[in-house]
Amino acid sequence: MTPPLDARLHVVSLGHFHPRGIIDNEFLESLDIGADAKWIAERVGIRSRRTVLPLDYIRTTKNCDLRAADEAAEFTNAETGAEAARMAMARVGLRPEDVGMIISGGCSPRYSTPAEACTIAAELGIECPAFDVSSACSTFVAQIHMLKNMRPEALPEYILLVTAENTTRKVDYGDRKTAVLWGDGSTAAIVSTRIPGRLSVIKTSLQSDPSGWDKVTIPTGGFFKQDGPAVQSFAIRKSVLVIDELCSRSDERIELAGFVGHQANLLMLKAVCRKAGIPERHHLFNVDRYGNCGASGALSVLSELWGDLPVGLICVALVGSGLTWGGMLFDAGPPPSP
Template sequence: MSGPSRRAIILGTGSALPKRRVTNAELAETVDTSDEWIVERTGIRARHIAGEGETTATLGADAARGALEAAGIEAHEIGLIILATATPDQTFPASATKVQDMLGITDCVAFDVAAVCSGFLYALSVADSMIRGGTADKALVIGSETFSRILDWEDRATCVLFGDGAGAVVLGAEEASERGILSVALHADGRHNQLLYVDGGPSTTGTVGKLRMKGQEVFRHAVTNLAAVLSEAVAKAGLETSAIDWVVPHQANRRILDATARKLGLAPEKVIVTVDEHANTSAASVPLAFDSAVRDGRIKRGDLIVFEAMGGGFTWGAAVARF
């Protein structure tokens, strides 16, 4: 049943990282860069790179298993799987259906969402709407990426920035709860395509293509857009910025995180930072950081959290949730 008081609450979180961890020093052996250069500009010290047999779907399934276990939910109870990714296993079918099969679920709604680094926010919003509308009672929302496979490893300005990984949350329906997704704000502006994009695709080149980015211009848009959408989502929830316990941002660049916090007058210690260990994992970045902070005990039940992200498109968004 759907209803005005029905809300999507976060029941559990999970994440997965490829086995191989690559430090800046190791990267500097094959790329013209240095640990100092990367850390100074981005805050990144290491990233995980997918190896043989590790794909967007396998990482997504591992993250989902962790979230199901944390939620105390059996896989067969899931009625909806939304997987956010820009690096699917295949052009089609959706990687969500591969995750569904890996989890042993034979019938549920399953599809992918493509909004690059904002993908998890977009997927969370769709799942929230579908749960409120009664389409499903329990949902898996996953962000999973293998960006290492679309990087130009000779372009030192971009290849040092990204990593692979996955994060997931289990959502459940609850009536008249104070917990759950309180508000979502989403945006897109397609005029900025050429600032962050992949130079290939089935309909244009017939190839996968490689990531291209104009970093300084992306940085400028990111700080402005993220501060604005975070404020918008908080206001939409009828709250003040001062009420926020934690900000879980997209982990693109430590300088973007710091500049956004300053712009909003947020204490740096309220911002969850994992970019140093994970680098930019695109759609996986927000749920990966969220799970890390839940599991190390920083984020606790009842805490007020704001998720925010911006990615190629441009797309950007924020969501407010009471955990």
């Protein structure tokens, strides 16, 4: 059963960018941190990740000095975010001057101030209102949830949402519990309340439990830390809750064409699908190739499949530090005619 299509917000285009440096499991094994390739694959289901850091830098320093990591990085967040944005704009033929607002956010901004949206806007040569709305790995749903609940006439025709995630700069490569998880990737979405797009936003959900704020952190000037078992249990439980909330109507379950979860690790995602009754053929993911790209992960799955998205309802369930969770139900239309 399909709900009435009362969407007031549309995703017109998506874009993504992953840096060229590849951290595969064999590379991590070579760091001699007590994690061999087989152990990593069995624990998290990730085969490779991308990084803005030179592999020689990681090999020789294990990223022990975060200031040095910022200097060594081959790209800034502004540069990778702008690359994703250029793909999104090119897919629908938009020019920089067509963008009326830029909103950014994510897990590891390059600066405390200014807003990362301003640095991305400068990289793109766009002059428009630019600000950050961030909720860690749940950032994209927070941005969409906010826009969906605003007056459509108050918004510009095209809004650019960007998540520039280069979190390997914040990873201690001497700690096997965190080194095996993270990869870098940036995404961008062109959204509009006036122009129909491939993805129409039907429903959104966003919740927080601030009592768990200390379960996942990146302190200012510090490394990524998390309470792994507690966070995984939380992520599975809340993802299933979001799916039930977005996909239930009266006593019936809406039939999905696709499901995308937070790309934290593949074993967690498979557990969510089992508990939520989502068939393997409807599970869309790329975490096995890119690792945990924070707020960019789920969106990069949709962007990679942009020309081949399943037609019908697609549920996205996200979780993040804070602790936060939420999701979106999209109605995916057919690709435009060539």
